[in-house]
Amino acid sequence: MLFNSLAYAAFLPVVLAGYFVLPHRWRTVWLLAASCVFYMVYKPVYIVVLGGLITIDYTAGLCIERASRRWAKCFFWISISATIAVLGIFKYSNFIAHNVGAVGGFFNLHTTLPTFRWALPIGLSFHTFQSMAYVIEVYRGNQRAERNPIVYATYVMFFPQLVAGPIERPGHLLQQFREIHRFDAARIASGMKRIAFGLFKKAVIADRLALFVNQIFANPASFNGFYLAIASVAFCYQIYCDFSGYTDIAIGSAEMLGFRLVENFDSPFASRSISEFWRRWHMSLSNWFRDYVFIPLGGSRTTPLLTARNYMITFMLAGLWHGANWTFIVWGALNGGFLIAGRALKLYRDRLAEAFGLAPDHPVRVAFGIATTFTLFCVGMIFFRSKDLSEAVYFVTHLYRNWYITPINVYAADFFQFKIAIAAILLLELVQFIARKPKLTAYWDAFPTPARWVPYMALGLGTILFGVYFAEGTFIYFQF
Amino acid sequence: MSALRKLALFLAAGVVLACGLHLVLDAGMRRIRYGAIGAFNRIADGRVNADIVITGSSRAYVQYDPDIIQAATRMTTFNAGRDGANTIIHAGVLRYYLSQNRKPRLIIENADLHSLSYGYDLYGPAQYTPYLHDQAFYSVVKRMPVLQKAYYLPLYGYVVDDVQFDHYLGLKALFGIQPSESVRNGFEPVNHGYSEALWNRWAGKQQKPISFMLLPYCMEEMGWLLEDARTRGIPCIVVFSPVYHRHLVEIDNRSQVVATLAQLARQHGALFWDLSDLSPVSESKDNFADWLHLNQHGATLFSKLVAQRLAAWIGSGELDLSR
Numbered sequence: 001m002l003f004n005s006l007a008y009a010a011f012l013p014v015v016l017a018g019y020f021v022l023p024h025r026w027r028t029v030w031l032l033a034a035s036c037v038f039y040m041v042y043k044p045v046y047i048v049v050l051g052g053l054i055t056i057d058y059t060a061g062l063c064i065e066r067a068s069r070r071w072a073k074c075f076f077w078i079s080i081s082a083t084i085a086v087l088g089i090f091k092y093s094n095f096i097a098h099n100v101g102a103v104g105g106f107f108n109l110h111t112t113l114p115t116f117r118w119a120l121p122i123g124l125s126f127h128t129f130q131s132m133a134y135v136i137e138v139y140r141g142n143q144r145a146e147r148n149p150i151v152y153a154t155y156v157m158f159f160p161q162l163v164a165g166p167i168e169r170p171g172h173l174l175q176q177f178r179e180i181h182r183f184d185a186a187r188i189a190s191g192m193k194r195i196a197f198g199l200f201k202k203a204v205i206a207d208r209l210a211l212f213v214n215q216i217f218a219n220p221a222s223f224n225g226f227y228l229a230i231a232s233v234a235f236c237y238q239i240y241c242d243f244s245g246y247t248d249i250a251i252g253s254a255e256m257l258g259f260r261l262v263e264n265f266d267s268p269f270a271s272r273s274i275s276e277f278w279r280r281w282h283m284s285l286s287n288w289f290r291d292y293v294f295i296p297l298g299g300s301r302t303t304p305l306l307t308a309r310n311y312m313i314t315f316m317l318a319g320l321w322h323g324a325n326w327t328f329i330v331w332g333a334l335n336g337g338f339l340i341a342g343r344a345l346k347l348y349r350d351r352l353a354e355a356f357g358l359a360p361d362h363p364v365r366v367a368f369g370i371a372t373t374f375t376l377f378c379v380g381m382i383f384f385r386s387k388d389l390s391e392a393v394y395f396v397t398h399l400y401r402n403w404y405i406t407p408i409n410v411y412a413a414d415f416f417q418f419k420i421a422i423a424a425i426l427l428l429e430l431v432q433f434i435a436r437k438p439k440l441t442a443y444w445d446a447f448p449t450p451a452r453w454v455p456y457m458a459l460g461l462g463t464i465l466f467g468v469y470f471a472e473g474t475f476i477y478f479q480f
Numbered sequence: 481m482s483a484l485r486k487l488a489l490f491l492a493a494g495v496v497l498a499c500g501l502h503l504v505l506d507a508g509m510r511r512i513r514y515g516a517i518g519a520f521n522r523i524a525d526g527r528v529n530a531d532i533v534i535t536g537s538s539r540a541y542v543q544y545d546p547d548i549i550q551a552a553t554r555m556t557t558f559n560a561g562r563d564g565a566n567t568i569i570h571a572g573v574l575r576y577y578l579s580q581n582r583k584p585r586l587i588i589e590n591a592d593l594h595s596l597s598y599g600y601d602l603y604g605p606a607q608y609t610p611y612l613h614d615q616a617f618y619s620v621v622k623r624m625p626v627l628q629k630a631y632y633l634p635l636y637g638y639v640v641d642d643v644q645f646d647h648y649l650g651l652k653a654l655f656g657i658q659p660s661e662s663v664r665n666g667f668e669p670v671n672h673g674y675s676e677a678l679w680n681r682w683a684g685k686q687q688k689p690i691s692f693m694l695l696p697y698c699m700e701e702m703g704w705l706l707e708d709a710r711t712r713g714i715p716c717i718v719v720f721s722p723v724y725h726r727h728l729v730e731i732d733n734r735s736q737v738v739a740t741l742a743q744l745a746r747q748h749g750a751l752f753w754d755l756s757d758l759s760p761v762s763e764s765k766d767n768f769a770d771w772l773h774l775n776q777h778g779a780t781l782f783s784k785l786v787a788q789r790l791a792a793w794i795g796s797g798e799l800d801l802s803r
Contacts, residue, residue, distance in 0.1 A: 006629070006633075013493070183488070185483035185487045186483040188487060189483065189486070189487050189490070199501075277557075303492035376694070416645065417645075449486065453490060453493070456490075457490075457493065457497060459492060460494055461494075461497060461498065461501060462637050464498070464639055465501075465635070465638070465639060465647070467639060469639055469640045469641065470640075470641060
């Protein structure tokens with residue numbers, strides 16, 4: 001079920017009503033049933049895949065806790081291998097078969113691995129990472145194994161974050177299913193505000209920018225460098241608004257039920273360096289990779305060379321997590337490279353800034369840091385968005401050629417649409433700026449209720465009127 | 481005031497505002513006096529009352545010049561073709577036309593290769609939204625899911641699938657902003673031409689053989705439209721309009737589509753003219769804007785040929801065209 005659909009607008013109130021009407025002992029069952037309905041709207045049969053994974057990881061958790069250290073390790077690896085195998089079969093088997101075939105062909109060997117035509121179950125990457133986090137935490141002794149299969153199943157299938165995160169840790173979410181959540185109108189209102197803001201990002205900005213981005217990326221050879229540059233910047237805002245919009249709706253929906261989900265974004269485009277950027281973008285995934293890949297590899301408390309290796313492995317795996325395509329691996333490698341270079345050059349950058357008398361918080365230095373970080377991110381995202389490496393290379397090598405600055409106009413949307421997107425982005429940045437300033441938010445909260453209603457109402461109606469709504473509209477991160 | 485009351489009041493205010501805004505947009509859209517929406521408003525206001533009414537999709541909208549047909553037949557003519565419309569919309573527009581205007585003497589329903597193979601998606605639902613509460617129109621078009629939802633949900637019809645911002649035109653009209661008219665009696669010609677590069681792109685994209693589906697529900701809906709005209713005693717001609725001849729030979733089941741349409745027309749008492757390969761219109765790329773739509777030059781040529789045929793046919797006294 002899509003968050004930006006009429007079906008969800010009907011589904012959420014029904015779930016809320018049922019949840020608060022039912023006695024506490026039935027609420028988790030109700031949430032599990034709702035989550036199954038939510039997931040099965042996409043393709044009902046894939047619930048079997050999730051069911052299989054839930055059974056394996058739930059059982060593994062109990063076995064790991066009860067078994068001796070040696071057997072616990074054995075159960076741990078069985079669980080992790082099974083989870084990765086399911087992800088591998090659905091997501092990476094065709095990619096591996098294709099590349100093995102290509103390498104074999106290079107050496108004149110006819111190696112053909114079987115390929116499959118099945119689609120990737122929606123949200124499988126998110127689900128598997130949340131499951132793995134549970135098993136790892138139980139294995140490390142940081143988390144008690146969940147006895148109640150209903151509670152465990154609901155933890156990994158909780159509908160607000162089932163298909164695109166945030167990726168929750170058991171220590172944060174699991175115990176919340178045991179808490180008694182009473183109906184709280186103020187909390188409902190707060191959740192609704194979050195949902196409205198998420199819909200604004202998704203429908204008004206992301207889906208509008210998609211009209212331009214999709215067409216330019218579909219056929220970059222038809223556009224000049226100016227259009228390519230605009231498309232690469234527009235895609236960064238599109239994916240940010242698409243994914244953070246989804247996250248806002250997820251967090252808002254959970255909040256209405258009384259649950260607290262972790263934040264996934266913290267104004268990432270205000271970051272002054274790539275390392276800061278990755279602490280503020282898709283935080284639940286970044287933290288997952290930090291805790292379960294980067295630190296076990298040795299983290300940054302080792303030699304510079306090994307630290308660089310750890311960064312590179314972590315980022316390339318993060319790239320591969322996004323999709324079975326070389327474009328994602330290169331995207332990960334690029335970001336790893338940016339981060340390594342940023343760390344290596346930090347000393348020289350600081351010295352240079354000092355030579356010009358620029359303190360770390362000097363506006364020029366801040367602006368330069370933000371602009372550089374955003375530009376590097378945009379270049380990386382060209383690989384993320386392109387359908388193959390040759391297209392990405394074409395895009396990058398033509399970014400700076402034939403700049404004819406004209407009003408942005410494509411077949412699917414005209415300049416008026418583009419102007420609306422720009423105005424909406426400016427509004428978004430303004431709201432995010434205010435949200436980062438506690439004094440301003442306190443000032444805003446002191447306004448009388450009717451005065452605060454006006455912008456909320458305007459946001460709601462503006463989203464309805466200026467949103468781009470298509471029957472087939474979906475979220476970018478659903479494919480991962 | 482408790483938080484629950486505040487919440488309920490806020491939601492109620494939101495619903496009232498949405499409904500109010502919907503009514504404002506309805507009023508604005510109905511005031512538009514130009515373009516395709518302006519033409520539809522003329523139908524809605526009962527200001528057309530033509531002798532000959534042409535219905536169809538974009539092919540009708542850009543190909544039939546009512547002035548040329550009127551000059552040849554001495555019968556007032558109006559083009560009620562709608563861009564991106566399927567047969568359900570043609571039927572709805574016709575039914576609405578008949579409820580608001582004097583009964584025409586003749587209906588021309590334009591047909592083409594897509595006539596029996598369309599889906600239920602709709603281009604620009606906003607242009608129809610202000611009229612959904614008119615039962616003559618809604619009783620027919622409610623078969624389109626998007627319009628059915630638009631009937632019940634405020635603002636839905638104005639925002640879904642509306643990247644053209646039709647509702648914005650309505651707001652402008654409400655403040656008296658009306659650009660100059662580009663549509664003459666419902667006809668809006670296309671001025672650009674068709675190039676060899678476009679033809680090559682089309683030919684390169686197609687998986688051959690190209691065939692068009694003959695979907696039972698599309699046949700049923702075409703039959704319904706023709707039967708509606710027959711029931712009301714209005715003669716009807718189904719005209720299969722020209723297709724660029726190099727495309728036409730690529731279509732595997734053209735004869736099957738034509739035969740099915742001819743049979744449908746016969747079955748429901750309508751006349752069928754197959755002008756898909758009409759010489760000299762379909763022979764030259766210069767007459768086309770793309771492979772399926774004539775440009776202004778082609779539309780003039782085609783309208784003249786249709787007008788001559790009509791004049792000859794009317795002159796023969798074959799059918800009673802009195803109201």
